[in-house]
Amino acid sequence: MLAPDRSARPVYGVTGSVTLGAPAATGILSLGCSKLLCLMKTDSSILSPSGIAAAPKGPAWFSFNGDSALVYIPQVRQLARWHDNQLDPVDFDVPGEILAVRGAPDQITFAIRNDAGVWIVGPGNTVLQSLPGATGPVLLLDNGGVLFASSDALILRRPNTSDLRFETGPVASLAWLGEHYVQVGVQARTRESNYALRIDAGHERLFLLPEPAQ
Amino acid sequence: MKLASALVLLAPLTASAQLALFSFNGTTETPVGPTYNFGSVATGSTGTARFRAHNTGNSPITISTITVSGFGFSIAAVNGTLPYPVAPGNFLEFTVQLMTTVPATYNANLQINTISQINLSVILLASAVTPPQLAAVSGCTVSNGAFDFGSVQVGALHLCNFSLFNPTGASMLISNISLTGGFQFQQPGPATPLMLPANQGTMFTVEITPACGTASFSGSLIVNSQVFPLTGGAITPPLPKPAITFDSASFSSGEQHTVALNLPSAPPCAAAGNLNLAFKSTVTGVSGDSSIVFLQGSSPSLPFTVAANSTAVLIAGQPTAMFQTGTTAGMITFTVTGTPLAADPTTSITIPPAVISIDLSTASNQRAGELDLEVAGFDNTYSAGAMSFTFFSTTGAQIGAPVTADFSSAFETYFSTQLAGSSFLMRVSFPIQGNQALVGTVQATLKNAAGDAPTGTLTFQ
Numbered sequence: 001m002l003a004p005d006r007s008a009r010p011v012y013g014v015t016g017s018v019t020l021g022a023p024a025a026t027g028i029l030s031l032g033c034s035k036l037l038c039l040m041k042t043d044s045s046i047l048s049p050s051g052i053a054a055a056p057k058g059p060a061w062f063s064f065n066g067d068s069a070l071v072y073i074p075q076v077r078q079l080a081r082w083h084d085n086q087l088d089p090v091d092f093d094v095p096g097e098i099l100a101v102r103g104a105p106d107q108i109t110f111a112i113r114n115d116a117g118v119w120i121v122g123p124g125n126t127v128l129q130s131l132p133g134a135t136g137p138v139l140l141l142d143n144g145g146v147l148f149a150s151s152d153a154l155i156l157r158r159p160n161t162s163d164l165r166f167e168t169g170p171v172a173s174l175a176w177l178g179e180h181y182v183q184v185g186v187q188a189r190t191r192e193s194n195y196a197l198r199i200d201a202g203h204e205r206l207f208l209l210p211e212p213a214q
Numbered sequence: 215m216k217l218a219s220a221l222v223l224l225a226p227l228t229a230s231a232q233l234a235l236f237s238f239n240g241t242t243e244t245p246v247g248p249t250y251n252f253g254s255v256a257t258g259s260t261g262t263a264r265f266r267a268h269n270t271g272n273s274p275i276t277i278s279t280i281t282v283s284g285f286g287f288s289i290a291a292v293n294g295t296l297p298y299p300v301a302p303g304n305f306l307e308f309t310v311q312l313m314t315t316v317p318a319t320y321n322a323n324l325q326i327n328t329i330s331q332i333n334l335s336v337i338l339l340a341s342a343v344t345p346p347q348l349a350a351v352s353g354c355t356v357s358n359g360a361f362d363f364g365s366v367q368v369g370a371l372h373l374c375n376f377s378l379f380n381p382t383g384a385s386m387l388i389s390n391i392s393l394t395g396g397f398q399f400q401q402p403g404p405a406t407p408l409m410l411p412a413n414q415g416t417m418f419t420v421e422i423t424p425a426c427g428t429a430s431f432s433g434s435l436i437v438n439s440q441v442f443p444l445t446g447g448a449i450t451p452p453l454p455k456p457a458i459t460f461d462s463a464s465f466s467s468g469e470q471h472t473v474a475l476n477l478p479s480a481p482p483c484a485a486a487g488n489l490n491l492a493f494k495s496t497v498t499g500v501s502g503d504s505s506i507v508f509l510q511g512s513s514p515s516l517p518f519t520v521a522a523n524s525t526a527v528l529i530a531g532q533p534t535a536m537f538q539t540g541t542t543a544g545m546i547t548f549t550v551t552g553t554p555l556a557a558d559p560t561t562s563i564t565i566p567p568a569v570i571s572i573d574l575s576t577a578s579n580q581r582a583g584e585l586d587l588e589v590a591g592f593d594n595t596y597s598a599g600a601m602s603f604t605f606f607s608t609t610g611a612q613i614g615a616p617v618t619a620d621f622s623s624a625f626e627t628y629f630s631t632q633l634a635g636s637s638f639l640m641r642v643s644f645p646i647q648g649n650q651a652l653v654g655t656v657q658a659t660l661k662n663a664a665g666d667a668p669t670g671t672l673t674f675q
Contacts, residue, residue, distance in 0.1 A: 012634060012637070013505060013541070013634065013635065013637045014468060014541065014571070014573040014590060014591060014592050014637045015468065015573050016468045016469055016470055016538070017467065017468045017469075017470075017505050017538050017539070017540055017541050017592070017635060017637065018505070018538075019504065019505045019512070019634045020512060180574070190531065191531070200574075203574075207470050208470055208509045208536050209509070210507065210509045210512040210538075211509060211510050211511050211512055212511075212512060213511060213512040213513065214511050214513070
């Protein structure tokens with residue numbers, strides 16, 4: 001998980017009972033993990049457990065596909081594919097603010113925000129879905145579902161468009177924590193809390209992640 | 215006569231060439247004329263006056279002696295050692311004391327001499343009068359010459375009723391009744407000036423509310439020039455016994471719950487302490503579970519605060535604190551420390567032994583010649599090992615008899631290395647000959663001391 005002190009820490013345990021390990025890296029802006037791969041974005045590079053590649057400044061959004069990943073860096077509006085510890089630029093032509101990416105380089109789906117709201121668009125800017133009420137971060141799921149934040153809740157929209165709503169309060173960030181888990185950063189009035197949301201069908205559950213020990 | 219009066223007004227201070235006398239009340243100086251009147255002093259009490267002898271000239275002088283001659287008068291203190299040189303514009307301070315024993319008029323001569331024969335004298339006047347008698351009627355007692363309010367709880371109002379009596383056969387003027395040190399009159403307080411008739415008195419009440427953080431209090435009740443010490447001790451009451459409450463009445467391993475501290479009444483003073491949790495395992499050979507912590511700070515202890523006159527308790531700044539129940543059977547005990555409590559609120563919750571909790575289970579046929587079963591879960595009894603597996607073909611037909619296995623030794627070895635509970639991820643692999651794609655599903659049952667936990671039907675993929 002990405003801890004409030006910007007350290008990347010392993011999370012051990014099972015749903016609802018986890019502990020944090022020692023920091024694997026510090027100075028991390030963004031983090032994402034799948035079953036096979038963990039990527040961490042520092043201000044100027046992307047780290048994996050086995051390598052490092054220079055990258056533009058700012059945080060990044062990750063979308064995993066086996067042992068590779070799509071990496072979107074919103075500050076410079078650049079998309080790239082991570083594989084074998086290197087970044088290859090990926091061309092795209094999508095208007096609006098990109099909130100999330102998913103898919104293989106030739107079949108990328110984007111979640112975008114424009115004046116009309118938040119939309120999910122596919123290749124050729126085909127509108128696949130709209131997300132009324134989406135005000136915060138978005139995560140596109142491998143199964144075609146989508147996780148997005150409204151002003152005061154987190155909504156898990158399954159592929160059949162049925163929704164599960166979690167009353168989290170204002171969600172500030174969403175990041176992959178593992179194959180079936182998403183880290184949900186919630187900014188309350190006085191403090192930031194991090195939850196883990198288990199997203200596999202039939203096992204959906206939101207639980208609080210521990211804070212690092214002082 | 216008119217000329218003499220004019221001279222007094224123009225030169226009121228007693229001065230001898232470059233030596234001038236002033237009285238000093240602690241903040242301001244007042245020129246002293248040929249006489250100085252102490253005023254009325256209660257018989258049997260002591261009156262004092264502070265003076266400053268100033269060098270008003272342009273050259274130094276040295277004060278050699280300061281004397282006072284008259285019954286009851288004495289030099290109580292000199293702020294220097296005589297002979298004392300006084301630079302131009304500077305002064306020497308000293309205190310004259312009068313001790314009265316009988317009602318009478320008292321007078322004395324105050325003499326200040328210098329080695330250069332620049333001398334100065336002042337007539338001191340005073341009258342000792344029979345003082346009014348002050349007595350505590352209720353609410354306080356006389357102890358060591360002071361009115362003692364006793365031990366008073368902070369934040370609580372305590373009253374002492376006084377009587378002020380004129381023991382003489384003539385009317386007595388009470389020009390001043392006042393308080394210092396945080397004491398107050400219960401309204402309406404005594405109005406002054408007050409003329410007490412002969413052999414009569416008046417009543418009034420003094421109140422005190424000790425402030426939080428104080429251990430004692432003191433002040434004075436002043437009647438005319440008499441000063442009566444007031445004292446007392448402040449007691450900070452213990453925090454009312456908080457109730458430790460939870461968001462649930464029953465608990466199991468692998469859960470997160472909230473705990474709160476609820477006060478039955480508001481304390482008069484702010485308080486702070488710690489809410490702690492401690493886990494005691496009921497599993498033989500397992501001493502603890504480091505995953506059983508408050509999630510804030512991953513700590514077994516969180517600070518709490520409560521404001522004065524409030525029942526709201528904030529745990530690490532929040533109304534509630536979330537904790538994990540971990541993955542070990544046992545008892546979690548919550549305690550409150552760090553502040554005196556009216557009673558012990560210690561509360562325990564029981565985490566009962568349970569069948570193996572299966573968090574995630576998958577079946578894979580992606581490795582050639584192997585069928586793999588992965589299970590993530592926890593066993594809060596630490597007794598896992600025995601398992602059975604029933605395989606079914608893609609058409610739904612059971613393949614042979616269930617396969618049983620006992621991995622107790624492997625689990626024991628694994629658990630012995632774990633400090634953060636009993637969570638595990640296991641993979642059981644079955645070598646297979648022939649077309650493994652014909653095996654469609656598997657049902658596994660994991661056993662522990664609490665019973666059987668089935669995985670349900672897992673499809674190989």
